[in-house]
Amino acid sequence: MHTNELLLNTASSAALAGLAPLAREGMDVLTRPGRTLRETLVLDLGICPDCVEERIKTVFLDGSPVDDIDADAARPGCALALAAAMPGVAGIAMRRGSPVGVFREGVTHHGHMEQSAPESTQPFMLTLKLFNTVAEECLAAVLAHGAGVGAARLAELLEANPAALAGVALTLNGRQLSRAELPQALRGLSGNITLRASATGQSHAPAADLAALADIAEAAGRAILEVRARGYSVEYKADASPLTQADLASNAIITRALAERFPGVPVLSEEGADIPYAERAAWPRLFIVDPLDGTKEFVKELGEFCVCIALAENGFPAHGVVHVPVWGKTYAGGLGLGAYRREAGGEWEAIRVRQPDSAERSGYTVLGSRSHPDPAIEAWLADKPVRERVTAGSALKFCVLAEGAADLYPRFNPTREWDTAAGQAVLEGAGGSMVRLTDAESGGVPGGRLPVNKPDLFNGPFLASAKPLG
Numbered sequence: 052m053h054t055n056e057l058l059l060n061t062a063s064s065a066a067l068a069g070l071a072p073l074a075r076e077g078m079d080v081l082t083r084p085g086r087t088l089r090e091t092l093v094l095d096l097g098i099c100p101d102c103v104e105e106r107i108k109t110v111f112l113d114g115s116p117v118d119d120i121d122a123d124a125a126r127p128g129c130a131l132a133l134a135a136a137m138p139g140v141a142g143i144a145m146r147r148g149s150p151v152g153v154f155r156e157g158v159t160h161h162g163h164m165e166q167s168a169p170e171s172t173q174p175f176m177l178t179l180k181l182f183n184t185v186a187e188e189c190l191a192a193v194l195a196h197g198a199g200v201g202a203a204r205l206a207e208l209l210e211a212n213p214a215a216l217a218g219v220a221l222t223l224n225g226r227q228l229s230r231a232e233l234p235q236a237l238r239g240l241s242g243n244i245t246l247r248a249s250a251t252g253q254s255h256a257p258a259a260d261l262a263a264l265a266d267i268a269e270a271a272g273r274a275i276l277e278v279r280a281r282g283y284s285v286e287y288k289a290d291a292s293p294l295t296q297a298d299l300a301s302n303a304i305i306t307r308a309l310a311e312r313f314p315g316v317p318v319l320s321e322e323g324a325d326i327p328y329a330e331r332a333a334w335p336r337l338f339i340v341d342p343l344d345g346t347k348e349f350v351k352e353l354g355e356f357c358v359c360i361a362l363a364e365n366g367f368p369a370h371g372v373v374h375v376p377v378w379g380k381t382y383a384g385g386l387g388l389g390a391y392r393r394e395a396g397g398e399w400e401a402i403r404v405r406q407p408d409s410a411e412r413s414g415y416t417v418l419g420s421r422s423h424p425d426p427a428i429e430a431w432l433a434d435k436p437v438r439e440r441v442t443a444g445s446a447l448k449f450c451v452l453a454e455g456a457a458d459l460y461p462r463f464n465p466t467r468e469w470d471t472a473a474g475q476a477v478l479e480g481a482g483g484s485m486v487r488l489t490d491a492e493s494g495g496v497p498g499g500r501l502p503v504n505k506p507d508l509f510n511g512p513f514l515a516s517a518k519p520l521g
Contacts (some may be wrong), residue, residue: 055202055240056403056482057233058398059194059248060220060481065191067248069215070207072182074190077130078198079243082388083174085335085365088112088120088131095387096179097192097258107185109134127175131191134182134401174386181248185505194248196258197387206237224406232475247389247401247507259461260313260362261383264372265393267308268358271301272376275343275358293346298322301342301358309338309360319504328506336364339503341469344373354378355444361472371476373446383478386520391505392466404453404483404517414438418448418460418515427463429487435459449474452515453481460515461488468503471510475501484520488512 059067082095088110092098098107103120110117111132115124116165125131161178179198181189209215209230220239223226223236237252255260278297286294302322319326320340331337337358343349345356354377360386370385379395382402391399414436419428420443443451449471451457475485487498488511500520 055224056189056197056242057205057224057237057244057246057247058401060222061215066216066219067194068187068210069212069217070190070194070246071181071186073200073205074179074186074193076204077178077180078193078246079176080179080193081174082125082177082477083203083364084122084126086126088117088123090427091125091177092120092129092133095196096355097196099192099195102188106110106132106135106188106417125177126179130178130180132180132182133185133187134186141213142488143320152332156224162177168300171253175227178311194246195213197247197389199243199245200322202237202240202242205244206234206244206357209234224403235477241381257383258388261385261388261391261427262369263312263369264360265374265381265383267305268360268372269381270308271304271358272507273372274300274304275349275356275376287390292325294322295343295346295349298346302340305340305342305358305360309340313338314363315492316471316476318365319469319508321467323469324469329503332506334504336362339363339368339469339472341446342471344470345447348444348499353444355447357447359446359469359473361469361476361503363472366502366504367500368472368479371473375447375450375474382453382477384453384477386476386479388480390477390482392450392454393418404452404478405458406517415458416441416456418443418457419452420444420448420462420464425439425462425464428461428498431463446470446474449478449485449515452483453478455481455517458517461468461490461512462515463512464512466510468510469510470506470512471501471504479520480514482519485515487511487521 076427080096082091088517089103092103093100110120112123112125113129176199179193180192181459214246216230216233219231220232222232223233228236257265258289267344278300283296300321302320304317306320306327309316316336316338317332317334318338318340322342340361341359343356344359349356353377356376358376360372360375361368368385370388372381372383374381382390384390390402392402393399416439417432417437418441443464448460452460471485478485485501487501489498500509
């Protein structure tokens with residue numbers, strides 16, 4: 052959401068009560084186009100359905116009351132204000148000129164918004180304002196997904212209220228700080244900072260859908276290792292790429308598990324890719340699966356092969372999981388959802404791309420393909436400060452970027468969507484980006500975010516980077 056991030060490790064919403072003024076003033080949160088307001092509240096902001104149904108009684112969108120949260124939708128630049136029912140003044144509390152009309156002024160943003168179709172399919176920011184008991188009950192859930200606030204305003208609030216965030220473990224851009232150190236550190240930052248909260252004593256963990264995808268990928272990984280242990284034969288498909296019983300076993304487990312856990316969501320898999328675009332074009336949501344990414348590495352007895360599962364929404368990866376069976380390591384993430392890593396038998400931990408400005412000063416660590424070297428990359432890198440070159444196989448390269456161990460991964464050789472979709476989601480969740488290189492012959496001009504479910508499933512040249520989108 053923003054390059055700077057403050058992680059709040061806290062046991063309860065009560066520990067976040069000191070941040071209520073920020074919730075009333077407005078926080079930047081990420082949502083997706085096409086969502087109804089109810090879907091935005093539950094799916095993108097993490098507010099529980101019961102709270103939406105029973106506790107949130109007043110909803111304003113850019114200062115205008117909302118009558119049907121199942122019909123109205125947010126648009127880029129809007130302000131969404133939520134409040135609970137107020138006994139004795141319910142129905143008039145938000146009206147201009149009422150005894151508590153101060154709330155009415157607090158929710159006005161840019162005037163009444165037009166309910167037109169979104170111009171973009173990409174996630175966008177809105178301003179969220181929480182009043183009265185809703186701030187107490189929903190703030191922790193919203194911060195678990197991440198919310199942007201002004202770094203200077205947060206410092207000011209912490210200086211004015213020494214009790215705010217007392218007892219909360221604080222990590223600013225990967226560095227643990229005491230409560231006393233935090234305001235000064237925030238003063239050294241410009242613009243907004245993302246606040247993210249998690250429970251004390253627990254690792255930062257992905258949302259339920261991401262965690263479910265991780266479990267499915269790990270089950271497929273176990274099947275791959277079983278095939279590897281007992282032996283297998285290698286066949287070759289029409290494009291000369293290898294196919295083994297491990298690919299097929301993994302694909303069977305994944306497709307069956309996805310159908311059980313996410314009924315009705317279609318699957319586009321490398322082992323079942325012959326689906327006409329006329330059919331796929333009608334899919335606003337789909338899974339993009341590579342049951343064994345890096346079959347060449349698998350056949351060569353190298354460990355750098357992966358299981359990749361992505362959930363795409365409105366033309367872009369939304370959730371992604373990359374599992375490395377030999378290492379027992381799993382990565383999960385998505386834009387606005389954060390990114391996470393789990394070792395075999397361990398707990399989830401949050402991961403983050405490295406700060407791009409440090410790489411620009413000291414030189415880039417650049418990733419390249421182990422099985423598909425490309426001389427065009429040398430020409431693209433000719434005018435860039437390169438400190439180190441690292442090779443890696445399969446979608447693991449995106450994960451290396453996501454966990455802060457490299458800066459750039461330019462790619463000119465052909466790839467297909469199942470090679471990249473899951474890794475793209477993990478990288479974007481970690482704060483990085485993956486964009487098209489629209490003019491490879493003249494050095495590669497960065498383009499827009501790499502889309503999926505295209506008429507042609509081949510990707511053009513792209514750049515995966517530790518730099519954030521935009």
